[in-house]
Amino acid sequence: MKLLKDNRFRGLTANDVKRDLMAGITVGIVAIPLGMAFAIASGVKPEYGLYTTVIAGILVALFGGSRYQIAGPTGAFIPILLAIVLEFGYEDLLIAGFMAGIMLMLMGFFKFGNLIKFIPRSVTIGFTAGIAVIIFAGQIENFLGLEGMEKKEYFHETMIQIFERLPTLNLYSILVAVLGVLILILVPRYFPRVPVLLVALIIPACIAYIFFPGKVETIGSAFGGISQSLPTLQFPELTWDKIVTLLQPAFVIAMLGGIESLLSAVVADGMTGKRHNSNRELIGQGLANVVTPLFGGIPATGAIARTATNIKSGAVSPLSGVFQGIFVLVTILALAPFASHIPLASMAPILMRVAINMSEHKSFAHIVKLRTSDSLVLAVTFLLTVFVNLTVAVQFGLLLAMFSFVKRMSEVVGVEKVIPTRLKEEENSKGLQSICPKIAFFTIEGPLFFGAADKFESMITRSINKKPSVLILKMKHVSYIDATGGNNLASLIRDFKKTGGTTLLAEMNDDVLNTIKNSGLYEEIGEKNIFSDASKAVDYSLNLINVNKCSRCGKKGATTCQVYLESQQLRSQADRAEHGVVN
Structure with missing residues (x-):
């Protein structure tokens, strides 16, 4: 036998x-x-x-x-x-x-x-x-x-x-x-x-x-x-x-x-x-x-x-x-x-x-x-x-x-607004209040499931207070996304799109990427707006914003974005980012 x-x-x-x-x-x-x-x-x-x-x-x-x-x-x-x-x-x-x-x-x-x-x-x-x-x-x-x-x-x-x-x-x-x-x-x-x-x-x-x-x-x-x-x-x-x-x-x-x-x-x-x-x-x-x-x-x-x-x-x-x-x-x-x-x-x-x-x-x-x-x-x-x-x-x-598990997992999800190190130094030296109001860069950490999806959406929405033109979501640390998490992500992207903004997704693992593809959200976002490297998403985002109309770079003598475009320093910004989760 x-x-x-x-x-x-x-x-x-x-x-x-x-x-x-x-x-x-x-x-x-x-x-x-x-x-x-x-x-x-x-x-x-x-x-x-x-x-x-x-x-x-x-x-x-x-x-x-x-x-x-x-x-x-x-x-x-x-x-x-x-x-x-x-x-x-x-x-x-x-x-x-x-x-x-x-x-x-x-x-x-x-x-x-x-x-x-x-x-x-x-x-x-x-x-x-x-x-x-x-x-x-x-x-x-x-x-x-x-x-x-x-x-x-x-x-x-x-x-x-x-x-x-x-x-x-x-x-x-x-x-x-x-x-x-x-x-x-x-x-x-x-x-x-x-x-x-x-x-x-x-x-x-x-x-x-x-x-x-x-x-x-x-x-x-x-x-x-x-x-x-x-x-x-x-x-x-x-x-x-x-x-x-x-x-x-x-x-x-x-x-x-x-x-x-x-x-x-x-x-x-x-x-x-x-x-x-x-x-x-x-x-x-x-x-x-x-x-x-x-x-x-x-x-x-x-x-x-x-x-x-x-x-x-x-x-x-x-x-x-x-x-x-x-x-x-x-x-x-x-x-x-x-x-x-x-x-x-x-x-x-x-x-x-x-x-x-x-x-x-x-x-x-x-x-x-x-x-x-x-x-x-x-x-x-x-x-x-x-x-x-x-x-x-x-x-x-x-x-x-x-219920206890769901509550704990909902507390795990975090949203981190990332500021590149060089821009952080420039901000401190010049006393600037914000680096680039046209680009919002966030790192998402934790599983996006039904217990945490609403918290994720509300934290992103609350953090975008100056109506940027581009929203970059680095999702390297998102291990899993369920139907509710996918729906809330789609809702966030659609609402942002209605204001004239563009959402870029970066560094998703294969499971999360397949979930987004199966849900139809992949086509809605567009393949050109999904990146395997966060630094490439940042480079691409600088081509989407109107520098002349920017509240910062449109001013005489304000050259923050031009300096980055000319020096190509932004390509390495994701690797040099400092991480910290805000709950």
């Missing part, structure tokens, strides 16, 4: 395969508790998270765009998946995940991988921090062992219910959770090579089972344990009504999955010096999300922490991801019955730690302190994620970011 025709598997030695095997086992040990915890927090059975870890992990390793990517259920999906389960049910969650997989594959085929990277950091940090708050708050009930709690879609509903149920807290659950917290803090400090997440599940489970059995809620009491059999292949019952209803949730899953997987791939690139293929990564993630729901798995994406663990464990090729999936599968078949004794209280600290790690609180605080438009985008995205939902948050966040 074309997706497998690359050099990621070539040249592997037996030692490389051994290193991949050890890395895969290490990541698998980390992935097992996370897979169960993420599934439970998403409102589904823990084994569905493990199925996702196996299937998505293997498929993304084989067909994704990164050598080291580890895929599976992630914390970022928890609020979305929980909301879908509460509103539509588990079966429709599988359909939404299936549809999201198709969307991701289409994004990859149409090469949208690079476009996702343009989502502003203020938006991604905003919704990531919001998700972290939701995850953390959602685990308070398990940490305290509260009774009678129901899964709620909204953050404020969850918090209200927690306060109402505080009298039902379970001291045994708190003891188990605190023990888990201590393990998560102390084990990495004193035993860095020990798989802390697995230890944080096993030790509390053993203590609870031996010393106070039946006093805390476990996976077995809440979900009936984990099945030791493999899932069966089942195709979702797709109907047009379900497709329409689940289109928006599926799109949110696809967008978040694409963003997180590419962020994870970028992190892997930074750690290894390799380069991932973003479009292929989207195709691999899409394929995984198409296949996983057929076996009861929940949506998956690239997991940054597990991918980093994979690299640190010595992974060489995508085989480490394959070995990780196989290890988790073998563990399910061999040890699934023992998982029923794991207390939910021992999973709470793990998910809380995940929430703290994914919150990016330092970056969040840094952007807030900037007090710029990015701070506003961040705050709005964060608050909407927490109190409404991720769909609305991302939409409003991107909308605000777009």
